[in-house]
Each structure stands twice: as C-alpha cells, then as structure tokens.
Amino acid sequence: MPRRSNCNLAVMYDAITTCEEAARAGGEVLLSWRKRFSVREKGPADLVTDADLASQEAIRRLVAGRFPDHAFLGEEGESGLKIALADAQGTPAEWTWVVDPLDGTTNYVHGLAQYAVSVALLRHGKPEAGCVYDPVADECYTAQRGCGARLNGEPITGSRQTDLAQSLVAVSFPARIDANSRELQDFLAVLPHCQAFRRMGSAALNLCYVAAGSLDAYWATSTKIWDIAAGALIVEEAGGAITSLAGGPVDLAAAKFVAAASEPLNRQIVDLLGY
Secondary structure: OOOOOOEEEHHHHHHHHHHHHHHHHHHHHHHHHOOOOEEEEOOOEEEEEHHHHHHHHHHHHHHHOOOOOOOEEOOOOOHHHHHEEEEOOOOOOOOOEEEEEEEOOOHHHHOOOOOEHHHHHHHEEEEEEEEEEEOOOEEEEEEEEOOOOOOOOEEEEOOOOOOOOHHHHEEEEEOOOOOOOOOHHHHHHHHHOOEEEEOOHHHHHHHHHHHHHOEEEEEEEEHHHHHHHHHHHHHOOOOOOEEEOOOEEEEOOOOOOOEOHHHHHHHHHHHHOOO
C-alpha cells in the first residue's frame, strides 16, 4: 500500500508545488520547441537540443526564485554530480534540486510522444518530493515522501503483481550496445520468464508506469540520477519496490536498479540478473 504515515503536507507544500510547477514549465517549453530546434551531437547517439537547454533554464529560474539557497543539479551544462550533491568533505547537501529537462531526448527528436520532464527535491541525498510530467499526454505524476503517489491529483498504486510470468516488463539499454554486453545477457536471462517486454526510451516515465500499474517492472543499468530521482520516489510511494541490481538499497548516484510492483516480483528479477 502507499506509504502515508509520515505525511506532512504543511511542511512540504511549497516543495511539491514547486516540483509540479517547474516540471510543467519545462514541459511547456518542450512543446513550444517541437519541430523548430537544432540538433547537435553531445556523444554517440546522445542528442542534445536547444529545447533541453531552454527547458532547464525555465525550471532553474522558477526554482531559484523560490529556493535561492538550494543546490541545483540539471542534466545540461552542469559541472558534475559530486559538486551539486556534496560539499568538499563529501557530505550530501541538505537540499538539492535534481532535474532532467527532457528525459527521452531521442524520442523527442524523432517525434515520438514518450518523453517527460523530471524534477525532484533531495534532502541529504534522499528524495523528499518529485514530479514527472508528460507534456504530450498532460499526465503529471507526483509524490511526497510519506504521502503516497498521484497522477493528475488522484492517488495511484502499482499492479501488485507477484508473478514474473504474468508481468509486462520494461528495460533500458545504453545508447550504444555491444553484442557481447552484460546488458544483452541480462535481457536474455529475464526474457523467457516474463509475459512481454517493452523498451520505450524514457526512464522517468517507465518508473511512473510501474507506479501506476501500466508496467509491472522495470530495470536499468545505464541511467543517471536526474533520470530517476523523482520516479524512484513515485514508485516507493505507490507501494512498489525499488532496489539495486543486487537487491540492496538503491543508490541514486549509481542509478542502476530494479523497480517492481511488489517485493516478490522484484526478487524474481534480481535473482535472474545475478549481480
């Protein structure tokens, strides 16, 4: 069941409201830039567009206007994960906004509808509030620690599926993948045991689909913290289980995980992956 026992709406109201407003602001920018952006190569098959940068700037302005003392980590143009999340002694910053202004860039570039904006607020490295916004479907997934998860304001829970054989599962692969890679070995290890697979191109939305019950499970080995910070919290608050690939606590900085609608389903995938 969704975790609500520690809910304090009064304390976190400004944070969750800012998460949603910032994600929606970024989404509006993405829609306005469709079919008129320029594309350049940031890395192999890693497209960055003017839309990414414009979306992030809109989010940064909104967040900085309300929380000027908070750290900010965005995917585009940032100096590094360690700087934003920790001080010189390696202590996590008390408050850090972690933002992906366009999760699903390749989908966006090719006109495929599945992309999103992800905004999360971390306290000492742990997500406290988060929002993933799909601007095409106008679907806004939100969560606040201890208060459950919502889709467009309505509470959501996962499928509670416990049997991998009856499960629809998503997986993420790196932009470039070798025929002998561990990622393909993992895929082949799980493929015969599940009902069906999907690879859709947005880690943030995949996590939200697990939270809402559209997917039963999802795992990834090549994501980043900004892809999953909000979605991981949304899965937890919808009653799902998210762990490291080995079944331990998930490390957002490493961003390698298994998310599932239930703990038994999570364990089945973890066991098959064998990390």
